[in-house]
Amino acid sequence: MNQRIKYGSALLLALAVASPVALAQDGGKPVIAVAEFKNETSAGWWGASVGSDLAGMLSNEMSNTGSFRMVERSKIQNVLEEQNLMASGRAKASNAAQMGKLAGAQYLVMGTVTSYEENTKSTGGGLSFGGISVGGKSESAYIAIDIRVVDTTTGEISYSRTIEGTSKGSGMSVGVYRGGWGGSLASQQNTPAGKAIRAAVVMVSDYLDCVMVRQDGCEAKFNAQEQRRREKTSGALKLD
Template sequence: MRIKVFLLSLILFSVTVFSEGFSQEKPRLGVLRFTNNTYAGWWRGGVGRDLQDMLIAELASTNSFRVLERRELDAVLGEQDLGASGRINPRTRSQLGKITGAQYLVAATVSAFEHNTSGGGGGLSFSGIRLGGKQDKAYMAVDLKVIDVETGEIYDARTVEATSKSSGINVGVYRGGFGGHLNQYEKTPVGKAIRACIMEIAEYLECSLVEGKNSGCMDEYVEKERKRREKTKGSIDLD
């Protein structure tokens, strides 16, 4: 009898340890190339990949995720697309929804961007950078989607916003790189708004995927979303 009790206790202990270890596993993410739905002057050729790399670096530096490297992700997606085209033997092609190492894909679209100089003094705009005037200001919004790789369903969605001025904003310590096509904007309001959005996305994903949607940290984002919606509704003329 004692042996049965001992074996039962051992099994229950093993299951508990296994469950705790599984629940503490870091979420595995793949970050897709950013897309753009605006007329932002700074968006050109490879900016979507630059933003992708910036977010990958920021997520990896939090040490809260296992992040699939961009080139590896691109290679896997390319192989899947080739397999889906019908030119590969069905028995040997890569299966859609089976990206190695990733539980979620993060997709981001720049959905709004504004850049202006106010307060008098005019100003000169060149290649998306505004010079002159008393106040240089940039606003940026990014629509974020988290896609469950196994099911293809949208696990989470959120709009992230950031506003910056030439006088500077405190966006904390940005841990990723800032180069490529965006290097010239690093110290401008445009660059500050971009950095703030990247950091906000990483912090939100930590809250949603690591701490959980029902955690206390989500209250802050719920309130931000409420304010964003109210502001959007207030700017719409329904006459």
């Protein structure tokens, strides 16, 4: 057994002993870890650190709700590096549960960017060419994120949902992101992509707060949004 394997085994054992899920529960708040986001699109703004940046943004947003206890990103990153369970973006729920449990979390949130579209066009005599616009312009962006929440005790997916964020013109469709911008995403803060990302992050946080903590009837709003999303998606397919 080489030194790296010995070190990895010792680290995982230490995390499991020092941070058992049973001891991580505090005041009834769910203890959550957020894994690095994955990307299945050709979005030009996606860079090497964006997956980690998005995980950090969602962690901050969820922490700001006051409804969750968030596992430190450094702890989940240590487990990720040693276990390498999420490298392909297709980890089994049981493996993801193991990773979350070792990090001392009751639940592990996994996000995948599955769709991104951006449109810039001229309005009122303005011109748009090669991504550079002069004069009046209308900008919009759309992002869809698939969210899975894995119970680290059972290894089952407790919650799953596709969350959409859109920006139109100078505004965005939902929420106001309350965290800061950093890393590879810092340059996108005031772009259509940035506005759509903020909208999606807020919506993911609000959704998890609703279904995991509040459970006060707010689910109806999200169920209605999901129904509209499914109808819009299926309506785009024309069958002979």
